[in-house]
Amino acid sequence: xxxxxxxxxxxxxxxxxxxxxxxxxxxxxxxxxIGGFWxxxxxxxxxxxxxxxxxxxxxxxxxxxxxMTADNLLVRRQGRGTFVAEHDQEHAxxxxxxxxxxxxxxxxxxxxxLRRGLGTARKDEAARLQIQAEAPVIRITRVRSISGKxxxxxxxxxxxxxxxxxHDGRELPNTLYTLFARDYGITVxxxxxxxxxxxxxxxxxxxxxxxxDHPLLEIDRxxxxxxxxxxxWRISLCHTGDTAxxxxxx
Amino acid sequence: xxxxxxxxxxxxxxxxxxxxxxxxxxxxxxxxxIGGFWxxxxxxxxxxxxxxxxxxxxxxxxxxxxxMTADNLLVRRQGRGTFVAEHDQEHAxxxxxxxxxxxxxxxxxxxxxLRRGLGTARKDEAARLQIQAEAPVIRITRVRSISGKxxxxxxxxxxxxxxxxxHDGRELPNTLYTLFARDYGITVxxxxxxxxxxxxxxxxxxxxxxxxDHPLLEIDRxxxxxxxxxxxWRISLCHTGDTAxxxxxx
DNA sequence: AAGTGGTCTAGACCACTCC
DNA sequence: GAGTGGTCTAGACCACTTG
Numbered sequence: 001x002x003x004x005x006x007x008x009x010x011x012x013x014x015x016x017x018x019x020x021x022x023x024x025x026x027x028x029x030x031x032x033x034i035g036g037f038w039x040x041x042x043x044x045x046x047x048x049x050x051x052x053x054x055x056x057x058x059x060x061x062x063x064x065x066x067x068m069t070a071d072n073l074l075v076r077r078q079g080r081g082t083f084v085a086e087h088d089q090e091h092a093x094x095x096x097x098x099x100x101x102x103x104x105x106x107x108x109x110x111x112x113x114l115r116r117g118l119g120t121a122r123k124d125e126a127a128r129l130q131i132q133a134e135a136p137v138i139r140i141t142r143v144r145s146i147s148g149k150x151x152x153x154x155x156x157x158x159x160x161x162x163x164x165x166x167h168d169g170r171e172l173p174n175t176l177y178t179l180f181a182r183d184y185g186i187t188v189x190x191x192x193x194x195x196x197x198x199x200x201x202x203x204x205x206x207x208x209x210x211x212x213d214h215p216l217l218e219i220d221r222x223x224x225x226x227x228x229x230x231x232x233w234r235i236s237l238c239h240t241g242d243t244a245x246x247x248x249x250x
Numbered sequence: 251x252x253x254x255x256x257x258x259x260x261x262x263x264x265x266x267x268x269x270x271x272x273x274x275x276x277x278x279x280x281x282x283x284i285g286g287f288w289x290x291x292x293x294x295x296x297x298x299x300x301x302x303x304x305x306x307x308x309x310x311x312x313x314x315x316x317x318m319t320a321d322n323l324l325v326r327r328q329g330r331g332t333f334v335a336e337h338d339q340e341h342a343x344x345x346x347x348x349x350x351x352x353x354x355x356x357x358x359x360x361x362x363x364l365r366r367g368l369g370t371a372r373k374d375e376a377a378r379l380q381i382q383a384e385a386p387v388i389r390i391t392r393v394r395s396i397s398g399k400x401x402x403x404x405x406x407x408x409x410x411x412x413x414x415x416x417h418d419g420r421e422l423p424n425t426l427y428t429l430f431a432r433d434y435g436i437t438v439x440x441x442x443x444x445x446x447x448x449x450x451x452x453x454x455x456x457x458x459x460x461x462x463d464h465p466l467l468e469i470d471r472x473x474x475x476x477x478x479x480x481x482x483w484r485i486s487l488c489h490t491g492d493t494a495x496x497x498x499x500x
Numbered sequence: 501a502a503g504t505g506g507t508c509t510a511g512a513c514c515a516c517t518c519c
Numbered sequence: 520g521a522g523t524g525g526t527c528t529a530g531a532c533c534a535c536t537t538g
Contacts, residue, residue: 020507046523057509062524070320072500078524079516096499104444191499194354196490197447197465215447215465220494240446244470247497249346249441250322270526296504307528312505328505329535 021056026064028054033073033084034227036185040086044074047082073189073226087187092175096191096223099152099238100246107243109144109152111174114207116140118160118167125157128222128233136160138167143207144236146243153204153216153237162186162231176232177223186231190224195245198237208239217245271306276314278304283323283334284477286435290336294324297332323439323476337437342425346441346473349402349488350496357493359394359402361424364457366390368410368417375407378472378483386410388417393457394486396493403454403466403487412436412481427473430481439476445469445495448487458489467495 051058068074076082126133137157144152173179180186199213216237223232301308318324325333376383387407394402423429430436449463466487473482
């Protein structure tokens with residue numbers, strides 16, 4: 001083929017804004033994911049088909065797909081094809097729920113919703129979610145238990161614009177992110193967490209069956225969609241008696 | 251060339267223990283890093299030289315080098331060459347020190363050593379460091395401050411076998427891992443951290459200028475060398491008044 | 501100018517899955 | 520057997536660094 005046909009800039013171009021072909025391909029494909037053109041679980045066209053469509057070589061498409069796989073956006077299965085990653089229960093848990101037992105073994109919590117409703121964004125909520133002050137937000141308060149024992153008190157704020165009608169009725173699954181993906185086409189691709197140690201407030205102490213001022217691990221998380229928009233602000237207060245937050249730094 | 255010459259198994263081999271060529275190349279090169287054949291900062295032979303030496307194509311060597319770069323083992327610089335990654339102050343801090351201010355901005359702590367000496371491993375130390383009970387260990391206790399305010403109380407245990415003569419004399423840098431690399435050829439490639447919220451003990455409270463039982467963020471870390479051996483056990487107790495532990499989950 | 505890594509292409513064969 | 524991704528090779532040219 002002629003190098004750099006179609007509307008993608010060629011490698012040879014010396015224009016300042018030059019980007020490698022495979023990066024452009026990746027960008028284009030990510031756009032399709034964000035736009036919902038391909039949904040979680042969908043089968044993508046084969047490498048050859050994409051290469052033909054975009055006017056690049058198969059190897060270039062491959063490099064883009066490999067990077068997207070590394071980013072957890074795609075799953076490739078030899079002999080079957082390339083699929084849009086499903087952030088199912090499994091993935092959501094292992095990727096975004098870092099609480100383990102004291103030996104580092106993963107735990108699966110159950111959830112019980114205490115409160116759930118619609119309100120207008122306070123300053124802190126508006127800032128963290130990057131929405132207008134007083135914009136409508138959905139608030140959820142819940143307690144998460146591990147083998148029957150309540151260990152996490154959680155406050156969640158969601159922009160109403162992104163999740164209309166979530167504030168009432170609908171059953172809430174244990175892992176909210178699967179609901180975001182399934183019902184709203186929003187994939188959480190990244191989360192920023194800040195951890196601190198704080199004393200238990202009277203309400204939290206009561207819910208977790210602890211004395212007041214008991215040390216709790218506070219996890220302050222902003223979840224970002226694939227396009228970088230904040231979609232959730234969550235504060236989790238964890239009793240780390242028999243649990244811990246486990247991470248690997250590599 | 252003839253495919254699969256030299257002592258590397260070919261792609262075509264149907265033997266059960268088959269591994270891709272580039273994985274074998276990677277393994278071989280990682281061995282050289284572990285063995286100290288190449289040291290941090292060293293320039294590796296060019297892709298073509300390595301390819302010729304190992305009897306594989308340049309593309310195969312490239313794939314191995316790319317993976318090692320992704321693993322933070324190498325640094326590639328266009329026009330210069332491929333270098334063994336140096337876990338300098340910069341890297342050690344950003345990679346293994348996750349404390350930030352409350353807005354998530356990185357902080358740089360100073361350190362003051364309280365105690366430092368040689369002892370025999372207690373059961374917990376032996377288990378965590380995977381050494382014999384009663385084997386000699388170096389213990390360091392220090393306080394780390396941020397802009398003059400003491401915020402972290404730290405207990406460190408090191409296997410004496412790996413770090414002889416570290417227990418006295420030698421000046422301790424602020425980031426221990428640069429010393430491990432420079433003086434002992436041990437590169438920390440990975441760390442497992444478990445975080446909990448705990449009340450301040452009387453000693454720690456005194457050192458950090460807090461009241462007793464003040465909530466502290468406890469970071470329990472095992473640091474692993476490139477070959478997977480535990481090389482350090484560290485417990486950091488952090489006052490998270492103006493600080494937080496920040497991570498990105500992606 | 502020479503040498504390095506970075507990108508792109510083209511084509512071969514292998515391993516896996518499904519029909 | 521056909522189609523997919525996975526591996527391996529070979530060769531071209533580009534971008535960057537050094538001398």
